[in-house]
Amino acid sequence: MKFVSYRHQGASSFGVLLEEGIVDLPRRLAGAKDLASLLASPAQLDEARSLAASKADFALSDVALDPVIPRPGKVICVGINFVDHAAEAGRTVGKYPVIFQRYAESLVAHGAPLLRPRVSQQFDFEAELAVVIGKGGAHIAPEDAMDHVAGYTCFNDASVRDWQFHTHQYGMGKNFRATGSLGPWLVTADEIPDYRQLSVQGLLNGERLQQGRLADLAFDIPNLIAYVSQALDWQPGDILATGTPSGIGFKRKPPIFLQPGDTFEVAIPGVGTLSNPVADEG
Missing domain, CATH: 3.90.850.10 (Fumarylacetoacetase-like, C-terminal domain)
Structure with missing residues (x-):
């Protein structure tokens, strides 16, 4: 599975990258703040994996990528x-x-x-x-x-x-x-x-x-x-x-x-x- 961080229509977000586009995780997962916090939660990671079978919310070309972890602590x-x-x-x-x-x-x-x-x-x-x-x-x-x-x-x-x-x-x-x-x-x-x-x-x-x-x-x-x-x-x-x-x-x-x-x-x-x-x- 692949994860991306990005900006879409001026807002920062993150999601699962599929062949046909991106599943936007904040709109699907309650409490999902950013990719780093998702990685810290085994339960949310499991939910994200289940969403990999979902229809993409938008194309990769519709977003501006951020560094995959936009603000790593170290x-x-x-x-x-x-x-x-x-x-x-x-x-x-x-x-x-x-x-x-x-x-x-x-x-x-x-x-x-x-x-x-x-x-x-x-x-x-x-x-x-x-x-x-x-x-x-x-x-x-x-x-x-x-x-x-x-x-x-x-x-x-x-x-x-x-x-x-x-x-x-x-x-x-x-x-x-x-x-x-x-x-x-x-x-x-x-x-x-x-x-x-x-x-x-x-x-x-x-x-x-x-x-x-x-x-x-x-x-x-x-x-x-x-x-x-x-x-x-x-x-x-x-x-x-x-x-x-x-x-x-x-x-x-x-x-x-x-x-x-x-x-x-x-x-x-x-x-x-x-x-x-x-x-x-x-």
């Missing part, structure tokens, strides 16, 4: 999590995962423009699989971690490279306005029996520049969920971005950076394709 990102990416970056995979945070306000939806900042020409791409948390918790054991996964979506952790390396902390280069994207939809975990069979690709103007297999993560999803949970409680709707494979722009010779007029896609067969044009910040 966006936890993992750096240097593919061995080949670590090698191209001149890094080695350490004993513990490299964790950094991204602010929700830096993310845009599928189809919305990524904005190259006024202050930098080094706007780079990072194709990733994102995990959407469905059940919260702290001190989660790795063997229990997948029970906390609601589903998967695509993520572009596009980065402002010169600002990323102003200091040894990544934060500023990862948090410019409208520089990352999340979507287009959430595919529920039951549709992906083994995430390790997935692959992630990054395509610039149709040319594949990145490709990696989720089986090649240095730190797998259960261990990442467990590790973070020792410090922070996971909440429904939180996002875990699992890291990008090799092929990023600034390590190419010559470097390739995103330019106005470009289109970058994150393609994960079985999950979806997240596509965004690039524009200069106004």
Whole structure:
């Protein structure tokens, strides 16, 4: 099953995505507020599944998509999590995962423009699989971690490279306005029996520049969920971005950076394709 968040006739909403359109859940489920709260309610999730056989309320083309979780409480990102990416970056995979945070306000939806900042020409791409948390918790054991996964979506952790390396902390280069994207939809975990069979690709103007297999993560999803949970409680709707494979722009010779007029896609067969044009910040 697929879920989407969107705006329809000026109002924010969310629903089940069918081949023929969208079943709008707030009009069908009493008390349904947003997708994150739906994921926290097993009873409402069961009702939503039963509504997947309903007639669509409107077409996908009738709505403007939002990031699939419009306001995640946490966006936890993992750096240097593919061995080949670590090698191209001149890094080695350490004993513990490299964790950094991204602010929700830096993310845009599928189809919305990524904005190259006024202050930098080094706007780079990072194709990733994102995990959407469905059940919260702290001190989660790795063997229990997948029970906390609601589903998967695509993520572009596009980065402002010169600002990323102003200091040894990544934060500023990862948090410019409208520089990352999340979507287009959430595919529920039951549709992906083994995430390790997935692959992630990054395509610039149709040319594949990145490709990696989720089986090649240095730190797998259960261990990442467990590790973070020792410090922070996971909440429904939180996002875990699992890291990008090799092929990023600034390590190419010559470097390739995103330019106005470009289109970058994150393609994960079985999950979806997240596509965004690039524009200069106004």
